Amino acid sequence: MTPDQLSEAATNARRSVPRLLGRLALGGFLLLAGxxxxxxxxxxxxxxxxxxxxxxxxxxxxxxxxxEITLGLALVALQRWRVAVGWTVAAFFVAIFPGNISQFVSATDSFGLNSDLSRGIRLAFQPLLVLWALWSTGAWRAWRGSRHRESGATPRAK
Structure with a gap:
């Protein structure tokens, strides 16, 4: 390996630890929720x-x-398919979002969400869950990389 390749490998390894921890934490969160x-x-x-x-x-x-149990287990165990799992988890969070909106609009008190403020905060966090799934699995990065390869452009520094 050249010095540049070693440096890139070291940088990628450092970046993968936060993603790994994020993916495992999200997997644990989904397991508990399920x-x-x-x-x-x-x-x-x-x-x-x-x-x-x-x-x-x-x-x-x-x-x-x-x-949720299935997705949580997939996040924890399926490293090889983490990008596909990331997109699937993100899609799941998008799919359940209308239910969260309904709870806010109908002012349904449940699960400790007993005010418009608490239900509104929950709504604000739902897109963050989508982003967490895409970031922690590398799904967003893989998509961006594939777009750069298709266009022949050089990806920006990560």
Whole structure:
């Protein structure tokens, strides 16, 4: 390896540690959330299912809990497919966003969210979860890199 290649490898290794920790933390967060859907917070999550969803609220909570457990495990265990998992987790956070908006609009008190302020703060954090999934898995970086390769441009310094 040339000195430049060694330097780049060292830089990439340093950058990967925060991403790894972020990915593992997000995976743990999703595992805990999924388990809580199926156990101790089941009723609180049922209250958050919008009335316009054409399924039984308990079924929605169970299915979303299983999805969160699966996604959490995938974030922790599937290093090889982390980019695809990142996009999938981001899509999941986007998919559940209308339910969070519904809770805010209908002023549904549940899960400790008993004011417009607390429900509004939750809404503000949802896009951050999307960004966290894309950043921690390298999905955003991979997408940007593929766009640069397609256009023939040289990627900017990372």
């Amino acid at each position: 388990i809580s859907h199926l156990t101790f917070n089941r009723e609180a999550f049922q209250a958050q299912v919008p009335s316009w969803v054409p399924l039984d609220s308990d079924l929605v909570v169970v299915l979303s809990g299983i999805a």
